[in-house]
Amino acid sequence: MGGECKSKERQKVYCDVLILGGGPAGLSAAMYASRAKLFTIVIDEGLTGGQVATTYHVANYPGTNGVVRGMDLMENMKRQALEFGAQIDELKLIEDIDLESEEKYVRTEDTDYYAKAVVIATGATPRKLPAEGEQEYRGRGVHYCATCDGALYQDANVFVVGGGEAALEEAVFLTRYAKHVTIINRSDKFRASRGTQDEALKNPNISIIWDSIVRKINGDTFMKSIEIENLKTNEIKEIEADGLFVYIGTEPKTDFLKGKLILNENGYIDTDENMKTNISGVFAAGDVRNKTVRQIATAVSDGVIAGIMAERYINGKQ
Known part of the structure; x- marks a missing residue:
């Protein structure tokens, strides 16, 4: 007879501060909470680092020597948190949460976490392109991370959608691989900083299509072309494209909090200047915050403020 399949026994873990999310906000909160001698645990549905870990270079973070890779910056933060005594549990998808009780509870696939205070720092995820064919060709021509997928497009004709800081920075990055990069912007001006705009506009391998949006993505196994509509003339034209990278904003990772915490109309968490939410002992930090x-x-x-305030909450200082 074959061996009996036994289910894995669930773990129960008790801590002082439980931090949901391992990006810059979560790791900063972990540094301060664990340095205050609180047993601090960070859980993340993926690997620590958040969106920053997928950014090729960061040029405007204070105190860094010029440009630093996002992955390196986050590795430094992770190491600091661990050295102060924080515990980091990766690949923990949240299945249920109870924030109302004095002892907070978070359930993952294999662990029940109980904490005196919770810091929500789950961040945000790229907003998906509202175009026909986006889901069909996601990962097969449509991408949301140039650092992750840009190298696939050596000597290719690549398009970038968006007009903010991320769109222009990633367009410049893509010129390392692509033969040419075209930015599609829905208005006649960019929202990025002047320095970032200058870098993109001066790059000979970047061109711009103004006042336009992507309506449809065409192809077979992979994307072959995109249909673009000019919002001023309503003209629609089809253009051959090898790859499409989208940077049109973000959406907060707060679906698991619906009905558990007050969210604004866009799903972001309202806090005061001390990162307090509407529930005592629950704080929010970073991109997830309104x-x-x-x-x-x-x-x-x-994250620093949330970590300090969580410590004061636990020690009865507020």
């Missing part, structure tokens, strides 16, 4: 500026430096700042 705010105007979302940068690595602001995520770190949020």
Whole structure:
């Protein structure tokens, strides 16, 4: 007879501070909470680092010597958190959560976590392109991470959708591989900083299509062309394309919090300046929070405040 298949026994873990998300905000909160001698655990549905880990270079993070790779920056933060005593549990998908009780509870596939305070730093994910064929050709021509997939497009004709900081930075990065990069922007001006705009506009391998959006993606096994509509003339034209990289904003990773915490109309978490949510002992930090500026430096700042406030909450200082 074959061996009996036994289910894995669930673990119960108790901690002082449980941090959901291992990006800049979560790791910064972990540094401060664990340095305050609190047993701190960071859980992440993937690998630590967040969106920053997939960014090829970061040129505006204070204190760095010129340009630093996003992956290196996040490895430094992870190492610091671990050295202060934090525990990091990766590949932990949240299945259920109870924030109302004095002892907070988070359930993952194999572990039940109980904590005195929780910091939500789950970040945001790229907003998907609202075009026909996007889902069909996602990963087969349509991408959301140039650092991850740009090398696939050596000497290719690549398009970038968006007009913000990320779109222009990644367009410049893609010129390392692609023969030519075309930026498609829905208005007649960019939202990126002047320095980033200058870098893109001066690059001879970058051109721009203004006042336009992608309506449809065509192909067979892989994407072959895109249909673009000019929003001023309503003209639609089909253009051959090897790859399409999309940077049109982000959406917060808060689906698991619906009905558990007050979210605004866009799904972001409202907090005060001390990162407090509407529930005592629950804090939010980073891109998941309702705010105007979302940068690595602001995520770190949020995380520092959340870590300190979690420690004060636990020790009855507030």
